[in-house]
Each structure stands twice: as C-alpha cells, then as structure tokens.
Amino acid sequence: MAVKKPSIHDIAKAAGVGVGTVSRVLNERPNVAEATRAKVESVMEQLGYRPTFAARHIRTGRSQLFGFLTDQVTTTPFAHDLIKGAQARARQADRMLMVIDADGDDRVREQAVANLIERGVEGIVYAAMFHHEVHVPKALHEVPTVLVDCFTPNRDFASVVPDEVRGGREATERLLEEGHRRIAMVTNDVLSTGYPAAVGRLEGYKEALAEAGVPFDEALVREGSGNADSGYRWAHDLLDADDPPTAYFFGTDRMAMGAYFAFTEVGLSVPGDVSVVGFDDQHYIADALRPALTTMALPHAAMGRWAIDHLLTAPWGEDRPPPQRRLPCPIVERGSVGRAPASDAGEES
Amino acid sequence: MAVKKPSIHDIAKAAGVGVGTVSRVLNERPNVAEATRAKVESVMEQLGYRPTFAARHIRTGRSQLFGFLTDQVTTTPFAHDLIKGAQARARQADRMLMVIDADGDDRVREQAVANLIERGVEGIVYAAMFHHEVHVPKALHEVPTVLVDCFTPNRDFASVVPDEVRGGREATERLLEEGHRRIAMVTNDVLSTGYPAAVGRLEGYKEALAEAGVPFDEALVREGSGNADSGYRWAHDLLDADDPPTAYFFGTDRMAMGAYFAFTEVGLSVPGDVSVVGFDDQHYIADALRPALTTMALPHAAMGRWAIDHLLTAPWGEDRPPPQRRLPCPIVERGSVGRAPASDAGEES
DNA sequence: GATTCCAGTGGAACTGATTCCAAAAGCGTA
DNA sequence: TACGCTTTTGGAATCAGTTCCACTGGAATC
Numbered sequence: 006m007a008v009k010k011p012s013i014h015d016i017a018k019a020a021g022v023g024v025g026t027v028s029r030v031l032n033e034r035p036n037v038a039e040a041t042r043a044k045v046e047s048v049m050e051q052l053g054y055r056p057t058f059a060a061r062h063i064r065t066g067r068s069q070l071f072g073f074l075t076d077q078v079t080t081t082p083f084a085h086d087l088i089k090g091a092q093a094r095a096r097q098a099d100r101m102l103m104v105i106d107a108d109g110d111d112r113v114r115e116q117a118v119a120n121l122i123e124r125g126v127e128g129i130v131y132a133a134m135f136h137h138e139v140h141v142p143k144a145l146h147e148v149p150t151v152l153v154d155c156f157t158p159n160r161d162f163a164s165v166v167p168d169e170v171r172g173g174r175e176a177t178e179r180l181l182e183e184g185h186r187r188i189a190m191v192t193n194d195v196l197s198t199g200y201p202a203a204v205g206r207l208e209g210y211k212e213a214l215a216e217a218g219v220p221f222d223e224a225l226v227r228e229g230s231g232n233a234d235s236g237y238r239w240a241h242d243l244l245d246a247d248d249p250p251t252a253y254f255f256g257t258d259r260m261a262m263g264a265y266f267a268f269t270e271v272g273l274s275v276p277g278d279v280s281v282v283g284f285d286d287q288h289y290i291a292d293a294l295r296p297a298l299t300t301m302a303l304p305h306a307a308m309g310r311w312a313i314d315h316l317l318t319a320p321w322g323e324d325r326p327p328p329q330r331r332l333p334c335p336i337v338e339r340g341s342v343g344r345a346p347a348s349d350a351g352e353e354s
Numbered sequence: 355m356a357v358k359k360p361s362i363h364d365i366a367k368a369a370g371v372g373v374g375t376v377s378r379v380l381n382e383r384p385n386v387a388e389a390t391r392a393k394v395e396s397v398m399e400q401l402g403y404r405p406t407f408a409a410r411h412i413r414t415g416r417s418q419l420f421g422f423l424t425d426q427v428t429t430t431p432f433a434h435d436l437i438k439g440a441q442a443r444a445r446q447a448d449r450m451l452m453v454i455d456a457d458g459d460d461r462v463r464e465q466a467v468a469n470l471i472e473r474g475v476e477g478i479v480y481a482a483m484f485h486h487e488v489h490v491p492k493a494l495h496e497v498p499t500v501l502v503d504c505f506t507p508n509r510d511f512a513s514v515v516p517d518e519v520r521g522g523r524e525a526t527e528r529l530l531e532e533g534h535r536r537i538a539m540v541t542n543d544v545l546s547t548g549y550p551a552a553v554g555r556l557e558g559y560k561e562a563l564a565e566a567g568v569p570f571d572e573a574l575v576r577e578g579s580g581n582a583d584s585g586y587r588w589a590h591d592l593l594d595a596d597d598p599p600t601a602y603f604f605g606t607d608r609m610a611m612g613a614y615f616a617f618t619e620v621g622l623s624v625p626g627d628v629s630v631v632g633f634d635d636q637h638y639i640a641d642a643l644r645p646a647l648t649t650m651a652l653p654h655a656a657m658g659r660w661a662i663d664h665l666l667t668a669p670w671g672e673d674r675p676p677p678q679r680r681l682p683c684p685i686v687e688r689g690s691v692g693r694a695p696a697s698d699a700g701e702e703s
Numbered sequence: 704g705a706t707t708c709c710a711g712t713g714g715a716a717c718t719g720a721t722t723c724c725a726a727a728a729g730c731g732t733a
Numbered sequence: 734t735a736c737g738c739t740t741t742t743g744g745a746a747t748c749a750g751t752t753c754c755a756c757t758g759g760a761a762t763c
Binding site for chain 3: 012013014024025027028031032056057058059060061062063064065
C-alpha cells in the first residue's frame, strides 16, 4: 500500500540536516547555504514531499481561509459570479474559499458557521441571492464578517449591496436620452415587500424623470412579480392604453422577455417601435433575446471582490460603525433601446 | 483586545480535570462520569470554547474535506447545482467542500490541486461545465479523484457524465408517443466537435426513430450552435420546407427559445401546431417561455452527489479500471408537447 | 477479607509544522 | 594565531488537539 507521507523530519534525516533547515528551505528564508538548499530540495523531490497545511496552520495561527456562506435556496444563476469575484480576490492574497450553501435551513446555517470558525477562517462572507434584510447566526459575531446583497436590521455588519436607486435612475436616463417621454416601469416585485430592489429601482426611475422635468405618471407604473409571465401580462396591459408608452423599463430581464413575446404578438418591433431596458443582466436571457436586451448588470463579481477585500484590509475589532457599501449597476448596452418616434419626442427634437 | 482563544488545556485546568477527560467529553466518548461531563461542558460554555479543527486533523490525519475544482470559464448557470449536489452528500458524511474555479487557467489549476493536497483533502471532484474530454493536472493522481461531466482520453479516473444518447432517445420517444412522425432535430453543436452532447443526443434521436420504425430523414436534421439565434434561424429554415416538421427536438433550451420567436412570427402556436422538446433544463428559460418548455434535465445535482459518494465509498488504491458512470437525463414535462395533427399522425391514430 | 474487575481519570507521547536560541563554521583583520 | 563578525545550522519548545497507558477506588465475587 501507499507508504506514509514523508514529514519534515523524514526529509531532514534523509538530507542529513536539521528540521529547522528544512523549514527554512520550505519557506524560502535567507541564510541557507546554496548547496544545502539544493540538497534539501532534491530530497523533497525524490520523496514526493508535500507540506501538511494543518500543521503550519496550528503553529502560525493563520488558516489562509475564508468562509463563503449563501443563505437560501438559490434558484438564481447569480451565485457563481459572486463566488468567482470573491475567489479571484482571495487568490491574489493567497487565500482559499470554503463555500457552503445553507439552502435556507437555519440549522445547517448555524452548523456551517460553527464549522467554519472551528476551521479557523479569517473571515466569513455571508451572501444573499437577492437584496433583502436578513437575520444571521449570532456566532458570526465571533469572526470578521461581510454581508453581500443583504443587510441586518441594525446594520451591525459590514455590507455591500447593489445601488438599486442609481441603477433605476440610469436605466431611465438612458431612455430619456433617446427622447422617450412616456416611459413605463414595471417593478420587479410588489412594493409592499419593501425589497430595495423593488422600491429602489422605482425610486431611481422617479428621480430620473424629475430631473428631466418629465412629470411622473402613476398610470405608467405596474407592480410586477419578476417572472416572465408577469412581464407578458403587464406589457399587454400597458399596450391597451389610449396612449401606450414608447419605452419600457422592467425590473427584471425575465419580465422583459415576457414582454418581448407580447410585443411580437401585437406586431411591434424592438427597438423600432418600442424601447426596452431590463435589470439583472441575466445574460442567458438578455443575450438570447432578439434584439439582445439592454439591461442593468448586478455587480455580483464586484461585490464578491469587495467583500473579500474588506475582510483582508479592514481593521477588525474597532467599534466604529461597519461600512454599508453600495456598488453601481453598470448598464450593459445591447440592442433594445432606440430613438423615440418623432411625434413623441420631447423638447430634444 | 480579544483574549486568546482557550485551548483544551485551559478548559482542563479551569474544570480541574485532565486534558484526556476534556477530549473524551468533546468526542462524546463513553467512560466519563456524568458529573464530570456536565462540569466540563459548563466550563466550555463559559469560556466560549471552540475546538481547533487543524489540531484534530493533524493528529488523526482526517481532514473531513473534499476539493471541488471546476475546469474552465463557467458562463453557464450549471455550476451551482453541481456544487449543491456534491455538498449535500458531503454534509451527510460530515465533510466540507473547498470550491475552486480554475477559470481556464492551467497554472491556477495546477496550483489549486497542489493547495488542495497540502490541505489534506480526502478526494477531489474535477468538474467540467459541459461534457467533453479533458487533460487534468498530473498531481490529481496523488489523491482519489472523480471527474464530473468530463473524462480523460485513457479513462484513468472515475467519471460521471450525463447519458446523452439515452436523453436524446427519450426526448424523441416523447414526441413519437404523441403521434409525431416528422420530427426535426437541431444538434447543440456542430458534430465535428465530437462532443458527446452533440453526437450523443443525435444518436439517441436516431435510435428512437429506428425503434419506432420511422425512417431517418437527413432533411430534418440541422447542426446548430447551441444559442438562441441558431435555434431561431434553423426553425425558420425548417419551416420553409414543403412539408415542415410537426415536432422539434432542440439540443439546448436556448435554441428552443429562439425557435419560439420564429414560431410566433409565422403564427404557429406551441403545442397546438408544433411540439417542442429542449435539452438542459435551464429553468430560467424553460419556465419563462410560454408555454413552458418540456425539456431534458442534465443530472447536475445527481452527478455531484455521485462524485462525492464515490469518493466516500469506493475502495481506493486498487487497480481495477475506474468506473465510467452515465446518469440519465430525466424529462421535465412542462407544456410544449402536444398531440400531432391528425393528418400527420402515424399508425397510432 | 482478599481478589477481581472495570468505570473513571490524569498525563506523557505524538502529530507536522514554525520559531528561536545557542553553537558551529567561515571569513577578514590585526 | 587570535579575535570578532556574520552566516549557517541543529534541535528543543511550542501550537491544540488525540491516543494510550498506568493508576485510582469502589463494587462484585469468592
């Protein structure tokens, strides 16, 4: 059977040196004679030596490890970008990531945090899959923590979330820029949920209109539910109006997709007849639509990166209020926004 | 500043017992007097004791850890189901998962494997994001490994992949069952790639036709490229034929989505006029289409589960050829398959 | 009353690294 | 040749656990 893995002592014996010397070679410390270093290295090579990380960890106290915990059933394809962003930053700092999907189970969640702490993580990223308020395991207070795409009621953790208001504003501005004045907005959830993604995007929409001097018209707003069906229905509903909108801002790409079907059914073309901006940049959908959908990207990778970066660089243990960071949602230009019909264009024409 | 974390020795001293006793309590070993156990536990509670996993690992040699390595830029939302499946199985066995996205970079990949080995992983899952042949870092031979959704040329690793042929067959059978006889098939990639997903699904399509006694008709097959545009174009192309198909089997859901647009444009309704089956079960698309798309699900969660299960239970070190497992792609019935028009129905009617 | 037996316990040895101190070796200069 | 540096080296102590062996003391058996 496989022989026991060699330890630093085996290497020392085989190379005829002391363990200290082997350790020095391993860590590329100075003050090792070139000949000795070569000798030790060749012995390591020969015996197929691999250092045991756990031993180093226990002695130095450094685990070089971060925990990454996602909080609930992730029916979204978002998780991966978040993880990738976090991991990229972690790799730069020579750290690894332990990913756990708690899958909406509170016991699993608690257990996961305990496990991570026992494994000595230097910090934990707690990521939600959509922007909302969360209640986290109390054990998180034992270790540096950053919340991603979520926040606690009393803001007692650092947190990084998308800037929904600004996203909504910029989406609307893009449409105004092309001369549109009758711009419909379908929220990505009912407002009564209080979700920042629903409330904030609408808020941004209003801000942009106000700034452009376009009066807000209640009749152009619908409370959607985020899915394709909802987009389809509300699009038809808005199309039935006396003076239908020339542009649509949907709170999700999925709703925009549903709306595309509605437009196709009534013979309207995008962006010739109507312009559309989505939200989320689910590129599998946005890229696949014809024409491809212009949409606001959620800064998942950036949030993941920010979270790890904060864990790496922030001074922990001090008591000042933890930062609540908002990251912008960049617009992704594809092909669904066009000039407003001349008859409808405002003062710009 | 925060006081040093208490160790097992601190607990022993505080509780007035030996370290051995504390260890016994910690591991719920027998032969500890009830009073002692209670005393020790209360002290642990008081001092906020957390065992240090690394120390246990180093002594017992058990890391309770698996590595999960994805091999390239994962533009797909698939990764997450795979991870979830693997993690669910790992949790059952009280193991954790270290996830690394190598992102197509060979150096990162090598480095990642080395890191995982140094961290003492009990095994590594190497997952591709689409079914194809891969070349893996040689260091993987040092540790039990399972390949997911991929395989090596000489089959020297255990591997678990979707049963593409069977998936293609069952998708086609579903259509035949409803009386369709002119069934188009658009492959999810050009066949010259040799990808099992492209070649295999077509193969299954042919098998199903043969079994049903329906002659294979070259004119009903197109080599697609997987994306929505490709589906849109080939659908129009097929619709232009003298005797257009009554049913379509697309190698990806995205192509099916593109085709939906084509059907809408020419005024055909699904499933009344044409039936459609997709592949991949990208539910964000499949659920969002109207009607929702019937499609074949890739067994991602099942593959992840199988991989960890194999690592946990297979006898390692023996030399028999590693298993090459194929898992079925279950059909997900939604609403896009209907009865063939009477005029077109075969002997079944 | 002596002899087993065993549950309960303490603590030394060990795991594989790092760290640090003391000692050895090498080198230049007086 | 002796002296003082610096460089190089060996190895004990340490980290936080587990494991195992030896030792109690009380109950059961003879």
